[in-house]
Amino acid sequence: MALAAAPAWAAAPAWAAGPRVVTMLGDSITAGYGLPAQAALPNQLHLALKKLGVANVVRGAGVSGDTTSGGLARVDFSVQKDTDLAIVALGANDLMQGQDPKRTRANLEAIVKRLQARGIGVILAGIAAPTEIGGGYARDFNAVFPAVAKARGVTLYPNLIAGVARNPALNQADGIHPNAKGAAIIAGRLAPVVAKALAARR
Numbered sequence: 001m002a003l004a005a006a007p008a009w010a011a012a013p014a015w016a017a018g019p020r021v022v023t024m025l026g027d028s029i030t031a032g033y034g035l036p037a038q039a040a041l042p043n044q045l046h047l048a049l050k051k052l053g054v055a056n057v058v059r060g061a062g063v064s065g066d067t068t069s070g071g072l073a074r075v076d077f078s079v080q081k082d083t084d085l086a087i088v089a090l091g092a093n094d095l096m097q098g099q100d101p102k103r104t105r106a107n108l109e110a111i112v113k114r115l116q117a118r119g120i121g122v123i124l125a126g127i128a129a130p131t132e133i134g135g136g137y138a139r140d141f142n143a144v145f146p147a148v149a150k151a152r153g154v155t156l157y158p159n160l161i162a163g164v165a166r167n168p169a170l171n172q173a174d175g176i177h178p179n180a181k182g183a184a185i186i187a188g189r190l191a192p193v194v195a196k197a198l199a200a201r202r
Contacts, residue, residue: 019055020198023079025071025111026089026125029160030062032183034172039180044187045194052195059083067093068107075111079120085197086115087190089125089160091144095133101140105148112152121201123193124149125160155197157190 024030024042032040042060049056061078063070071078071090079086088111094104108124115122126145129138149156161178163185164170170182178186 019057020084021057021059021080021082022049022085022087022194022198023059023061023083024087024089025075025079026060026062026087027066027093028062028064028177029092029183029186030060030089031064032060032062033064033177034174035180035183039183041178041183041186044180044183045190048184048187048191049195052191054195054198056198062089065093066090067097067099068104068111069094072107072111072114075114079115079118081118083120084201085121085123085194087123087125087157087194088112088115091141092127095127095129095141098133098137101137101144104141105144108144108148109151112148112154116152116154121197122152122154123157123197124152124154125157125190127161128159128165155193157193160186160190163189 022045024045030041032042037043040060042058046056046058049058059080068090071088088108090108091104112122112124124145129141131138145158146156164178164182168175170178170185172179
């Protein structure tokens, strides 16, 4: 398989200089809650990027239960200086706690701004609020992610758990956290977006 990949490397000199470092700043999904490290999202993303011919290191900087406030408090030390691209995947716990979407937006904008000031690329991964929690709140919360992405000029990945949420076969018993199959689906969908963002930074 390594020999078969050689022509792809030759055809893609933008990725030939060495492994690109991706850091996932997030919560329990990024932390791989309930999963062994090899099945958790960071490693699954690493493998999905590898399949696309991208030499990479994916670091999981997820903390279970973390909110955007928590992410803001630790972004400077959780995202190391050699990071090429940070995936900011926070907001689900803000949603579960019913926090003011304005606060969530302010925190996310501050996180992205700090990363950009350090020369680190950013993908903002959103989360979709179910309408059952209240149509008005859901609408305001869902508007946060595109607004931040537009304001800071970063790539938006609209819903991190698209295709996985509410599917019992792809989630753990709690119905919230993806199982290994679910994490693989998330990684497979996210990888092309990450690969494109990395290529644009060469």
